[in-house]
Amino acid sequence: xxxxxxxxxxxxxxxxxxxxxxxxxxxxxxxxxxxxxxxxxxxxxxxxxxxxxxxxxxxxxxxxxxxxxxxxxxxxxxxxxxxxxxxxxxxxxxxxxxxxxxxxxxxxxxxxxxxxxxxxxxxxxxxxxxxxxxxxxxxxxxxxxxxxxxxxxxxxxxxxxxxxxxxxxxxxxxxxxxxxxxxxxxxxxxxxxxxxxxxxxxxxxxxxxxxxxxxxxxxxxxxxxxxxxxxxxxxxxxxxxxxxxxxxxxxxxxxxxxxxxxxxxxxxxxxxxxxxxxxxxxxxxxxxxxxxxxxxxxxxxxxxxxxxxxxxxxxxxxxxxxxxxxxxxxxxxxxxxxxxxxxxxxxxxxxxxxxx
Amino acid sequence: xxxxxxxxxxxxxxxxxxxxxxxxxxxxxxxxxxxxxxxxxxxxxxxxxxxxxxxxxxxxxxxxxxxxxxxxxxxxxxxxxxxxxxxxxxxxxxxxxxxx
Numbered sequence: 001x002x003x004x005x006x007x008x009x010x011x012x013x014x015x016x017x018x019x020x021x022x023x024x025x026x027x028x029x030x031x032x033x034x035x036x037x038x039x040x041x042x043x044x045x046x047x048x049x050x051x052x053x054x055x056x057x058x059x060x061x062x063x064x065x066x067x068x069x070x071x072x073x074x075x076x077x078x079x080x081x082x083x084x085x086x087x088x089x090x091x092x093x094x095x096x097x098x099x100x101x102x103x104x105x106x107x108x109x110x111x112x113x114x115x116x117x118x119x120x121x122x123x124x125x126x127x128x129x130x131x132x133x134x135x136x137x138x139x140x141x142x143x144x145x146x147x148x149x150x151x152x153x154x155x156x157x158x159x160x161x162x163x164x165x166x167x168x169x170x171x172x173x174x175x176x177x178x179x180x181x182x183x184x185x186x187x188x189x190x191x192x193x194x195x196x197x198x199x200x201x202x203x204x205x206x207x208x209x210x211x212x213x214x215x216x217x218x219x220x221x222x223x224x225x226x227x228x229x230x231x232x233x234x235x236x237x238x239x240x241x242x243x244x245x246x247x248x249x250x251x252x253x254x255x256x257x258x259x260x261x262x263x264x265x266x267x268x269x270x271x272x273x274x275x276x277x278x279x280x281x282x283x284x285x286x287x288x289x290x291x292x293x294x295x296x297x298x299x300x301x302x303x304x305x306x307x308x309x310x311x312x313x314x315x316x317x318x319x320x321x322x323x324x325x326x327x328x329x330x331x332x333x334x335x336x337x338x339x340x341x342x343x344x345x346x347x348x349x350x351x352x353x354x355x356x
Numbered sequence: 357x358x359x360x361x362x363x364x365x366x367x368x369x370x371x372x373x374x375x376x377x378x379x380x381x382x383x384x385x386x387x388x389x390x391x392x393x394x395x396x397x398x399x400x401x402x403x404x405x406x407x408x409x410x411x412x413x414x415x416x417x418x419x420x421x422x423x424x425x426x427x428x429x430x431x432x433x434x435x436x437x438x439x440x441x442x443x444x445x446x447x448x449x450x451x452x453x454x455x456x
Contacts, residue, residue: 079434137430138438139445142366146431147406159450160368169367176408187408195408223368231450237368252370253452267455270412275369276453 068115068122069129070107072100075151079137083149087134099164103132103152106170113171113206114178117297118305123177130174134164141226143169145176158230165225171206175199182309185316192274194321197281198308204240205301215289215296221245238279240286259283261318261349280348281321287344288325292337299337303329318345322352357390358418361444364453366411366430371454374447385443392439393417397426399433407431415440 073084074097087100094101107130114120122128131149140153141160150173154162163169176199179185185195200222208218223237223245234252239245244255257279258264264280267273289300307324316324322345330338345352363372378386397417411430416423428437 079438137434138442140430141368142409142411142430144367144407144409144431146410156446159370159372159448163367172367173409180406199408226368237370251450251452256453256455265455269453269455270365270369273455275365275367 067127068108068111069127070104070111071129071131072103072107073131073133074100075133075136077135077138077154082136082146082151083131083133084135099134099152099154099162102162102164103134103150103170106164106167107132107150107174109167109210110171110174110206113202113209113297114174117205117209117302120178123174124181128177128181132164132170134162143173145173145180147180150174150177155226155228158228160231161226161228163226166223167210168200168203168207168222169226170203172199172203175202178202178309183312183316184314185308185312186314187271187274189272189274190277190317191315192271193277194281194308194312194316194318196274196278197285198304200238200240200278200282201285201301201304205296205304208295209297209301215293215300218296220286238275238282240282242283257282259348280350281318284322284344284348284350287347288329288341291340291344292333299329299333303332303337303341306332318350319352322350326352357386357393359389359393359440359444360416361440361448362414363430363448364412364414365409367409369453371451372448373451374444374449376444376447381443389440389443390419392436392443396428396433396436396440397424399436413437413441 069090070088071086071090072088074087075082075084078084087097088095088104111122111130114122122130132152133149134152135154136151137153139156141155141163143150143152143163145151150170152163153160176195179195179198185191185198187195204218204220204222213219220241221236221239224235226237227234234246234249236245238255238257242259244257246252247254256265256276258277259279260283261280265273265276267276270276285300285304288303289296292299303325307321307328311324311328312320322342326338326341326345329341342352357378358375359378360375361373376389378389381389393415396415407429413428413430415426415428417426430437
């Protein structure tokens with residue numbers, strides 16, 4: 001995969017020495033940035049199989065290379081400094097701390113999906129260490145990708161449970177990393193909604209792959225396992241299907257995600273509605289999966305992965321995504337698959353056969 | 357002092373809100389909130405970089421007839437935000453999404 005790593009990728013990571021930030025951020029050449037990064041990693045970190053000194057890890061415990069390397073840190077309710085206290089590295093057995101072991105196992109399941117289905121060795125194709133920090137902040141009901149690692153909140157126990165409980169969330173956040181090393185889709189407006197949608201699509205695909213559930217058997221919604229007792233009457237956070245995830249809820253009202261372009265939400269919230277309008281490409285993917293049938297990882301997810309990581313550019317529109325996915329489907333799986341993808345996009349109000 | 361906090365975005369993208377009048381709080385908590393808010397307003401927005409799925413925190417502070425608004429990514433100004441959120445976060449309730 002091409003490396004389009006951004007210049008500003010380390011700007012929130014205060015633990016990285018200035019000279020490394022300069023090495024990573026100032027070079028115009030993505031390869032130089034990557035080499036500098038790998039060199040520093042190699043000199044400051046130890047392989048996960050060794051006994052390690054947390055003070056020397058500085059956020060990652062292994063040098064980029066071939067193979068899976070996972071590390072989990074614990075923020076213990078703090079918001080800084082990331083990554084926190086080292087809890088588990090590759091080849092170590094479970095530490096019997098739920099959040100740590102869940103983050104570790106879900107990172108492994110996501111790695112396995114990308115390696116086996118997509119032929120990708122970790123997030124960058126080169127064994128990028130998968131670093132997780134759990135128990136971030138005070139009652140944080142969220143998980144995010146900070147440009148370097150997956151950061152999980154433990155929830156408040158009332159609205160939200162620990163976000164480490166969801167494999168789809170882990171895969172979603174790691175997929176932000178995959179995008180950052182490939183098309184590097186912007187995170188604003190329509191392009192941002194594509195960015196979010198790709199991560200939802202990979203999230204649910206990893207879940208189905210891990211559970212061995214077919215398209216017909218699968219649960220096509222996200223987030224149910226994260227909802228605490230105060231939201232026990234909410235079925236899910238969002239769904240890929242045409243129906244809303246929740247409707248006429250006494251507190252939340254109705255799921256705001258549109259599933260068709262006529263309902264596209266124009267807003268300055270949520271970076272232009274990246275988690276809102278992602279409902280449209282999510283639904284297109286669902287329709288493709290239904291049309292192609294079988295297992296989502298056989299064709300549908302592979303089409304999406306190829307188009308989003310190798311064809312789209314960082315300012316792509318929904319229409320360009322439609323063109324790219326239809327084209328990839330046709331090339332990889334024939335005319336029938338291409339037609340199924342085109343029809344799915346048309347069904348959500350995006351014309352895949354008109355070049356913007 | 358009255359403080360309104362609205363949280364939006366994040367992976368779940370549910371909107372949460374609370375409105376607190378510090379006169380209803382125990383004196384020590386009210387003093388801590390007042391101090392923490394001043395520290396937060398002094399901290400500024402900060403660079404948030406390439407964070408994906410970070411929640412957005414919007415504050416509206418009213419004190420002595422003056423209204424101040426501030427907007428933070430949850431990864432910005434972690435130290436100052438943390439002080440305020442330790443008081444306000446347990447009070448957040450879900451509300452319907454509003455596009456405007």
